[in-house]
Amino acid sequence: MYRDMEEEFKAFDSELGHIQNNLFQLAPIDTETMQSSLLKVESPIVTDSGGNKKLALRFDVSNFKPDEIEVKTKENVLYVHAKHEENTPEKKVFREFSKQYSLPKSVDPAKLKSMLTKDGVLHIEAPAPEAIAPKPELYLFYIRFLSIYLSIYLSIYLSFFLSFFLSFFSSLSNNNKYTYVAASHPLKESV
Known part of the structure; x- marks a missing residue:
């Protein structure tokens, strides 16, 4: 009987050690995904095929469904926010994306248009006045x-x-x- 309890205790201790190791183990950072989610804007003013200047921003929101993405402006600041939650008995997933971009003063926030591509890239564009277009x-x-x-x-x-x-x-x-x-x-x- 003593031997059975000792074996049970060793098994319990081994399982507890396994749980402790997994609890404090960090998942490797996926730097490629992290860097692609950052707002990279070298020059937000671009020229389209018709020769018109426009503000063009791109955001990688491929990990979110269209109904989980929110785009809004307030006082010449563009806000892009996306939130995803999954709850199953086996796991819980929570993902969030949030970016802010100060619009140039001469860009009218009411003229912003957004479009989500099939591969999950959010395009936000607005006509740019000539005054802010690079020469x-x-x-x-x-x-x-x-x-x-x-x-x-x-x-x-x-x-x-x-x-x-x-x-x-x-x-x-x-x-x-x-x-x-x-x-x-x-x-x-x-x-």
Whole structure:
């Protein structure tokens, strides 16, 4: 009887250890999914095939059903929120997505249109006034200006350091009381 209780206790202890290990074990982070859910907007103003400028934002909400996604604006801020819950006897799943985006002042929130693709990408677009659309000619001017400025700056910087090092090493050789001879001979003191 004692042996049976001891075996039961060992089995119970083993099961308790198994539960404890699984309880505090973290699932690996899926960085690809995490990065794709982040709002990546290099330039929210794009040009469509007709040459019209528009605000275009994309959100990956592929893990949510269309009725779980909410898009709203308040005081020139766009809010995208999605919430998914599953409750079964075996598991409980809770997933939530929330993003905010400050709309440019000249974009009318009433003109925003949203569309959900089959692969779960939420597209939000609005016409962009010309005033906020990027001007490529201006960017080219800035790039040219910066390249000229940097080349002048680097040439001055390099010439300063070259002259400094040359003067430094020449002063070292003039102030040195030792004369350096070929490597096979010892150093001789100059008189």
